[in-house]
Amino acid sequence: MIQNKLSFHQSSASLEIIGLPDYSNNEIKDQISIISQWKLTIADKPLIEGKIEHLGPIMNAFYIYSNLLIKNEIPIYESKLIDIKAENLHIHNILLKSSKPNVKPLVLKIGNSLLSDTINCFDQLNESPKVRIKKTDIPIKIAKKLRFGLNKNVKFFNFFIPPFIAICSLILFSSSFIYFYSPFENIEKKELISPE
Amino acid sequence: MTIWKLRNNNPLRKSYVTNNIKLNEFDALIKITVEMSKYLYPYIREILKSKEDIEENSVIWDDFNKRFIELIKERFNIDSMRVKKLLNQAENDEIIVKSLLILSFCISNQGYQKLKNFLYDF
Numbered sequence: 001m002i003q004n005k006l007s008f009h010q011s012s013a014s015l016e017i018i019g020l021p022d023y024s025n026n027e028i029k030d031q032i033s034i035i036s037q038w039k040l041t042i043a044d045k046p047l048i049e050g051k052i053e054h055l056g057p058i059m060n061a062f063y064i065y066s067n068l069l070i071k072n073e074i075p076i077y078e079s080k081l082i083d084i085k086a087e088n089l090h091i092h093n094i095l096l097k098s099s100k101p102n103v104k105p106l107v108l109k110i111g112n113s114l115l116s117d118t119i120n121c122f123d124q125l126n127e128s129p130k131v132r133i134k135k136t137d138i139p140i141k142i143a144k145k146l147r148f149g150l151n152k153n154v155k156f157f158n159f160f161i162p163p164f165i166a167i168c169s170l171i172l173f174s175s176s177f178i179y180f181y182s183p184f185e186n187i188e189k190k191e192l193i194s195p196e
Numbered sequence: 197m198t199i200w201k202l203r204n205n206n207p208l209r210k211s212y213v214t215n216n217i218k219l220n221e222f223d224a225l226i227k228i229t230v231e232m233s234k235y236l237y238p239y240i241r242e243i244l245k246s247k248e249d250i251e252e253n254s255v256i257w258d259d260f261n262k263r264f265i266e267l268i269k270e271r272f273n274i275d276s277m278r279v280k281k282l283l284n285q286a287e288n289d290e291i292i293v294k295s296l297l298i299l300s301f302c303i304s305n306q307g308y309q310k311l312k313n314f315l316y317d318f
Contacts, residue, residue: 011241066301070294071317089293090248111248112293113241116300123304 004032006131008124012043013117015124017131033132042118045108048096055133057081058096059122065092066119199228208272208279226315230307233299240300244293261285264292 008015015038022033038055040048050058057079065077065084075086083095092115094108110118125131202221204213217225233240246256265283272279282288302311 011238066297070298070301070314072294089290090244111245112297112300113245113248116241116244116297119301120303123306127305 003036004030006032006128008121008128010117010120010124012114013121014041015039015121016041017125019131022132031130031132035131035133040118040121042108042110042114045110045114046106048106048108051099054081054099059125062115062119062122066115199225208276208282210271210273212273223312226311227308229299230302230311233307234303237300237303240296244296244300247289247293261288261292264288 003018003020006017008017017032017035018037018039019032019035021027021029021031025033027033035052035055038049038052040058042048048058058081061077061079061082061084065075068077069075069086075084075092077084081097081099083093083097085093085095087093087109090112092110092112094110096106096108098105125133198221201213202217202225203209204211205215205217206212242256243260246252246254265285265288268274268279268282272282274280274283282291298311298314302308302314304310
């Protein structure tokens with residue numbers, strides 16, 4: 001059976017998806033729902049390819065990392081499959097770990113231009129009506145209300161945790177000065193007052 | 197004319213007017229920004245790329261930075277601390293890179309929604 005092939009290009013990056021339509025779901029022959037292979041080509045870098053189960057986590061990693069990068073948070077993403085770290089403001093280190101044993105991880109250094117090309121290739125794939133992939137949990141899909149809810153939770157903790165720690169430490173510190181009632185001491189005192 | 201007036205809602209500008217921007221006007225500005233980013237993506241990419249190689253002379257970056265500072269001095273209130281930060285060449289690299297990255301990530305068909313989400317998160 002001839003497999004369908006779709007390519008998504010953006011400047012120096014291109015993503016190729018190879019697969020078949022799901023005929024049991026009455027899909028047209030140009031559609032790709034059963035992905036058998038994917039290849040990500042970045043100019044002057046080694047070819048990245050893998051199984052379908054790797055595509056989602058790799059796309060997720062790029063989306064999460066790019067979000068961290070622009071939201072002034074620490075731009076580090078680590079997982080079993082891929083690590084992405086910022087070397088500086090302009091260069092990013094990508095470590096791709098193979099699922100096969102005895103295969104050394106692939107290290108790539110990409111700049112901001114290649115990072116945005118790659119993200120745009122993934123965007124094209126996500127938006128393509130011809131490819132149906134299991135939707136990844138990319139940040140864009142998070143409902144606005146939920147996002148604000150998450151932010152509020154973080155703010156709530158930030159607001160209450162410091163005074164809570166302060167109160168706890170005050171209690172701990174002051175507890176060392178607590179005068180404990182000692183009945184033997186009292187008896188001695190009474191004896192001193194009334195020597196009878 | 198309407199877009200020209202909307203620009204004055206920016207509190208960093210010299211000609212700042214305290215009109216509250218309406219939601220539909222905010223949406224319109226985002227749509228214009230996304231369309232401009234799509235059109236200017238090759239240039240944005242080149243500006244980002246010119247700063248990546250330390251050994252190479254970053255002429256494009258320097259030209260962009262120079263023009264950026266010129267425009268800010270011309271149109272923004274330079275007495276403001278936030279504007280001073282934009283003008284400081286030692287500090288403004290990060291602001292410029294992040295702004296260009298945001299624009300370059302929003303050139304897809306869903307770019308409008310993406311940019312809106314980024315702005316809500318700030």
